[in-house]
Amino acid sequence: MILNVWTVTAFFLAGVGALLAAAAAWIAIQGLASSARAHPERSGAGTNEDRLHLLALVLGVLAGVRLLAWPHFYLLLKSYVPELSSYGVMCAFGVTRIEPELVLAAQWIKPVLLTCLGFWLVHGVAVQRQTTQPYFARYALALLLALLALLDSGVEVTYLTREKIGSPVTCCTQFLDTDAAQGASQPVAALPGLSGVNWSADWRLYAGWNLLLIATCMLLARPRARGVTSLRSGFPLRVIVPSLLALGGLANLVLTRWIWLEDVAPRVLQLPYHHCVYELLTDVPALGFAAALMVAGNACLLWPLGLPSDSSVTRSIYALCAVALATGLLIVGVHVA
Template sequence: MILNTWSITSVFLAGVGILLSLAIIVVSTVGRFVSVRGVCDPGRDEPADRVHLLVLLVSVLTGVRLIAWPHFYWLLKSLVAGLSSLGVMCAYGVARLNPFLVTPIHLLKPAALTALGFALVASRSRPSATDRGSLWRGSMPAIVAAVLVIAECTLEGVYVFREKSGQQITCCTQFIDTRSADAAILSVSPALRELSAGSTGIVAWTAGTLAMIAATAGLARANARDRWVTRIWIPGALSLLGAGNLFLTGRVWSDTVAPRVLQLPYHHCVYELITDVPAMTLAALVAVAGHACLLWPVGLQLLRGSASPAVASEQGPIYGFCALALATELLIVIVHLV
């Protein structure tokens, strides 16, 4: 275990996340107990108070985990010096020492934040939020999000305290290290090499992101009274397209954007892109948010039914947020590439 400022604050954020998640589960469970037993002070609207408390807890937890997401990459970078004897030269190398822990953490962080955001959206204007019998059903998204956060925080705590020793690695081996690759690159002109390095990927990613912005902006401006807007296949298809574009975004960032912005030749320096360029940290956050939030309309329709008027009215702001997030990402990346 390596103790430094980043590891201590990581444990602190994980502990706060677990405590807030447990509080969310307790509040939701007590709400279920109240709805079954019918125990309620006649002078107070206790179910509504519990809903407000639940929203407050979820909001605070969302803020804490939003801070903890980029913080984890700073933690990886802070461990480089202490693990240099194992061949570690960058944050990517630190992650390679315990991939069975780091990979689930990578996946759980955006998943937990997406679930927390959906819990807030689902609880904002639930028509029967003051009805004790519906409190348990309305709190289910928050419970699922809390479970994801507990899993994420537990794994992060285990990662911090786990001994990080093992095999020797060479984490920053450049893709031009081999003789054959070196000879092939030297035989190509710099302009052509730059084109083959990822210009096609940049064009494809830009086109895909612009298409997603146009689709989400169009749905944001669509009339909520139109029946086609509330059909579940529309948000379902858009979320699938968003998943594909998010995968393309990750590949382009790793293979092209990060090396160009940082002027580094190796393909995995996306870790340094997040820790060393603050604007790109924001771009990474809004990129994931803009794609992940496309799942919210699908969840709302499954939770309330596609015929619910509240679903149609809430889809517009969600898609508007997605369009704004994707446009912000595109603008930041293009500015840094140019």
């Protein structure tokens, strides 16, 4: 185990997250027991309301703690580079080659957990005005999220306690340790891109897709805009449009990862053969912020699923997604230009 200030703070965040998750799980279990009674009305609606408010507070704080732990994890990886440099590690990606399964799990669980926590909290706000609330469903989902948060903290603690010194890393800055990957002789601008043409075509695809999502979100965020009322109220359009936007956001996450890996990282770092998103995010704080905005803007497109299409909550979500995507795209464009 490598012990430094980043490791200590990671232990702290994981411990606080685990305690909050355990508290949320206990509250959710009590709520499930109360909701599953033969005569749930005898337990009192006020009791369930108070318990849900307390649960929302705990899950909200948990979301904040795990939100801090997400970028902190990448800074933790970067802090290990000096200690592991003698074993072939040259950047944060090289650190991920040690215990890669744990690192991969930690990287995936955090955004999934944050997206689901946001979904639970947003839907809780949306159903407050309903005369009857799905208490059992909300408690069950909260329990699953609490268990996922416990898993997140457990995976991070396990990774922190594993011994990392002494594990050789044969390839740090390339994803594939092949002759073709090691023998690239052309600068990144001339390498074939996702569209099979060149970098500029890839960038046009990336920018165009984001602008399409931004424009659609802005259109749906307008209150009772002309031409949009029928789009929101008509079935199945009120189901199809949010679903297509959610799928478009997930596709944009895949596209964003590819463009940042193949084009943005080498250009911004001024290293044509260095395809390392990890170093890009930790060495250029503005792009780290842009990455968070792009992930949030795309992932939050999942939140309106199941919500009334013309509600103020839904419109606010689409407005925030449009702002996040536009800001992230602008930051990336400024650095690449």
